[in-house]
Amino acid sequence: MSRTPFPADTPAKRVALFGMLLALTVALSWLERLLPTDAVVPGAKLGLANLVVLCGLYLFPLPWAVGLTALKVALTGLLFGNFYSLAYSAAGGALSFLAMYLCKRWGRSMGFVSVMGGVFHNVGQLAVAWAILGSMGVLAHLPAMLLAGVGAGAAVGAVGALILRRLWRSFD
């Protein structure tokens, strides 16, 4: 194994990969709007664009991965959302990223990292809902949202692992 920790190891490669992944978040967010996941659990989303956040975490040094996540939240929020969805995405995205980063540092595998990302994304969103609404009723959604987070995180993690393996192979 002669891998460098981060495959895109020159500034040009890194900027190019960063730009492609950022563009992909917009495409995936748009695609996700066409999926009727809302019918299963109201307000639940698959979080397809989190695929890119997961990949970013493994392909870039920390500051770049943070930047990718922040730009993803800002771009998709401005393009597809409103003020409310932006607030929830920001809280969910930040908490999700933190959870994924810590799990990765802890040495957990990609699937586990992704599931924790999905779970904590929803924890962050519920926390904002609780803060805005000031109602304990928000907590009634906790089990359904956490379960949805586990499912979505596992699905995103499975696809993410496939993509990352191919990317690593092509860079090695």
Add this chain to the structure above:
Amino acid sequence: MENRRFMTPREGVCLVLLAAGLALWLFWPGRTGGQAVLTRSGEELGRYALNAPQRVPVQGANGFSLTLVVEGGAAHVEDSTCPDLICQRHAPISRTGEAIICLPGQVTVTIEGGDRLEQDALSG
């Protein structure tokens, strides 16, 4: 070097147990027959017994409005003017602790104080 496996067996078992626990929590038999408690921005607007069918117009925050409908021992939301309509698509709620939330209008409907044990928990 980070862990590049998809998942170890031990992590898989932990996550399945987590999911099973959450599913148990979600489908645990609840109590029905309580009242729907309506709040806006954390302030209680009213309480409506689930056994008395009625329609309650609600003026939410930020200029959004909706109608709380109580019928058949359950509560749901109709005629919402909010952008995402998640509250309106939410299935009717009847179990104690269940809630429908309209985020843009900052309106919540929570079921409280039920005293009848639910007959068919899994269909709930």
